[in-house]
Amino acid sequence: MKSPICDMLGVDFPLVGFNHCRDVIVEISKAGSFGVLGAAGLTPEQLDFELSWIDERVGGKPYGVDIIVPATMAEQSTTPQSMDRLLPEAHRHFAENIMSKFGVDPSEIYERQVRKSDAFLDESKANDILDVIFSHPVALVANALGAPPRRMIEMGKERGVAVAALVGAKEHAVKQVAAGVDILVVAGGEAGGHCGDVSTMVLVPEVVEAVRPMGNIPILAAGGIVMGRQLAACMAMGAHGAWTGSMWLTTKEAFTSEVIKEKLVEASSRDTVRSKARTGKYSRQLRSPWTDSWESDAAPAALPMPLQGLVAEPALSRITKLAEGGHPGARELATFFVGQGVGLMNEIQTTRQVIYDFMEDFLAATERLGGVMAD
Ligand SMILES: Cc1cc2nc3c(=O)[nH]c(=O)nc-3n(C[C@H](O)[C@H](O)[C@H](O)COP(=O)(O)O)c2cc1C
Structure with missing residues (x-):
């Protein structure tokens, strides 16, 4: 296919x-698309292990890595503190009460010692991770929630590795292009995980036009894309490929909890919510009584990143574990990051089959478009 994304990333089909x-990741790259490993939460040692594992199995096919270096975070703490002291009582009690109402024991979930920055990277921690990433044969490194660290852009340019940034607003897109990124991932509000509030349908052409005078930067459209016809639509709007997240959660190979897979397959496109209550920044998730409670008037306002995550994650991790064991209350509460495209994810399939179906649907859509004009 003719797309600058195929040339830059060394793939036949511009699906990331x-x-x-x-x-x-290995299955996506081996099937002719481009897999990107989410490295958020991994230590440099863990990431090195994961990337070596991929290198051994991917057969030389290209793949990438994504990290999160947020532009803004609550003030950092260098000494470990107990979560008990770090988090307001109102937030802890609110979470514990939701659990209790659904028969889930909340005791001792906040007794761990943490640094505030455990969940996301600050610039100095990002440097250690970047050293690991660039010691592997990656073809792309991406950053979310802010401009990529300067060192990431410099190392990418030195080593011929494409640097991508995820953006959810036109202003951010313009800033990232000015900062020197090679690829923009333009994520609409339908997206799973962190997202802005402008739909993919509007944001993609808006960004295409805004960055056109700044050069021909390749654009990957994201947010709600699950079917090939949506990639065709995004390419018609000026994007050069698609970046997708939700659609892989229900693949056979994904380590998504089986309970979550079942809930995702059952969910419709109206069963998600965009909320600050999971991480402190807006992210789209599967609706459940957990998210409904946090969106209610009784809920305390979300804490800034990364503190809100320290309230939500210990609770949700216990909830998911119990749900897996068959606890009915925990099953109801269980939730996960997912986009509105969840309504189009209706069965559990192998990654390879998902890609073949996607390609076939893309081809059918381009044929339909080709037949639109009268002779
Ligand atoms: C479960 C899940 C976790 C995610 N975690 C990250 C992450 O760690 N870093 C990141 O840049 N994006 C993350 N995202 C967002 C994806 O990179 C992507 O922008 C988004 O999934 C695209 O929209 P879609 O889910 O509708 O395909 C996540 C998305 C999901 C569904």
Whole structure:
């Protein structure tokens, strides 16, 4: 296919798949698309292990890595503190009460010692991670939630590795191009995980026009894309490919919890919510009584990143574990980051089959478009 994304990333088809599971990344890249491993939360040692695992199995096919270096975070703490002291009582009690109402024991979930920055990278921690990433044969490194660290852009240019940035607003797109990124991932409000509030349908052409005078930067459209026809639509709007996250969660290879997979397959496109209550910044998630409670008037306002995540994650991790064991209250509460495209994810399939179906749907859509004009 003719797309600058294919040339830059060395793939036949401009579909990028984001997931935290190394098996999914290997399958995506081996099937002719481009897998990107989500590295958020991994230590440099863990990431090195994951990337070596991928290198051994991916057969030389190209893949990438995604990290999160947020532009803004609550003030950092260098000494570990107990979560008990770090988090306001109102937030802890609110979470514990939701759990209790659904029969989930909340005791001792906030007794761990943490640094505030455990969940996301600041610039100095990002440097260690970047050293690991660039010691592997990656073809792309991406950053979310802010401009990529300068060192990431410099190292990418030195080593011929494409640097991508995820953006959810036109202003951010213009800033990232000025900062020197090679690829823009333009994520609409339908997207799973962190997202802005402008739909993909509007944001993609808006960004295409805004960055046109700044050069021909390749654009990957994201947010709600699950079917090939949506990639065709995005390419018609001026994008050069798609970046997808949600659609891989229900693949056979994904390590998504089985309970979550079942809930995702059952969910419709109206069963998600964009909320600050999981991480402190807006992210789209599967609706459940957990998210409904946090969106209610009784809920305390979300804390800034990364503190809100320290309220939500310990609770949700216990909830998911119990749900897996068959606890009915925990099953109801269980939630996960996912986009509105969840309504189009209706069965559990192998990653390879998902890609073949996607390609076939893309081809059918381009044929339909080709037949639109009268002779
Ligand atoms: C479960 C899940 C976790 C995500 N985690 C990250 C992440 O760690 N870093 C990141 O840049 N994007 C993350 N995202 C967002 C994706 O990179 C992507 O922008 C988004 O999934 C695209 O929209 P879609 O889900 O509708 O395909 C995540 C998305 C999902 C669904």
